[in-house]
Amino acid sequence: MEAILDAGLLLQIDFPSLVSAWDTESNRVDLAGYRKWTESRIAHLNHALRGLPEDRIRFHTCYGVNFGPRVTDLQLTDIIDLIFTIKAGGYSFEAANPRHDHEFHLFERAKLPNGKILIPGAVTHSNVMIEHPQLVADRIERWSNVVGRENLIFGNDCGFQSTAGNSEIPITVAWAKLKALGEGARLAALRT
Numbered sequence: 001m002e003a004i005l006d007a008g009l010l011l012q013i014d015f016p017s018l019v020s021a022w023d024t025e026s027n028r029v030d031l032a033g034y035r036k037w038t039e040s041r042i043a044h045l046n047h048a049l050r051g052l053p054e055d056r057i058r059f060h061t062c063y064g065v066n067f068g069p070r071v072t073d074l075q076l077t078d079i080i081d082l083i084f085t086i087k088a089g090g091y092s093f094e095a096a097n098p099r100h101d102h103e104f105h106l107f108e109r110a111k112l113p114n115g116k117i118l119i120p121g122a123v124t125h126s127n128v129m130i131e132h133p134q135l136v137a138d139r140i141e142r143w144s145n146v147v148g149r150e151n152l153i154f155g156n157d158c159g160f161q162s163t164a165g166n167s168e169i170p171i172t173v174a175w176a177k178l179k180a181l182g183e184g185a186r187l188a189a190l191r192t
Helices: 004-005 031-049 103-108 133-147 171-191
Strands: 011-014 058-060 091-092 117-123
Touching: 103 133, 103 171, 117 171, 133 171
Parallel strands: 011 058, 058 091, 091 117
Antiparallel strands: none
16 A cells, blocks of 8 residues: 555555445344444554555445345445544545435535545446436536535546446446546536
């Protein structure tokens, strides 16, 4: 990790199972038990990150890359306070996935810690539909209105590496989604 930071790069920690494990663990534990499990994982992660500059670290979690119905996804409201304890400067998560597109409302009442940024997805890897740039701009605007544009960076929900080029998402779809993200960001910039 230090070599990455010493090279002048940002370090991204990908930990999808921090949230996606709920789909398997919820059969064994309730939400309180899952939060306790999550706290122990975060303690290990923070130990590994000790002494590193938080402003150069991004943390990413997601709900997995499957195309399933995903009606049991853990909601961000159930875990955001724990995510904010991770020693990182930015937090990346799914926000364009149809099961999570509403979660910007959480930040109407949850406070973003000082000096931290959110990196919500504005295009999703969870379906093959190409988001219209206007929809991307709308998502950017909604998040900006509740968190402040200075506290945001937008991206895709998750990387397309695990899905692009396979039978779920052709690489042409992944590129088209990234193009929609760029065009939507341009539209949003003109609005504000």
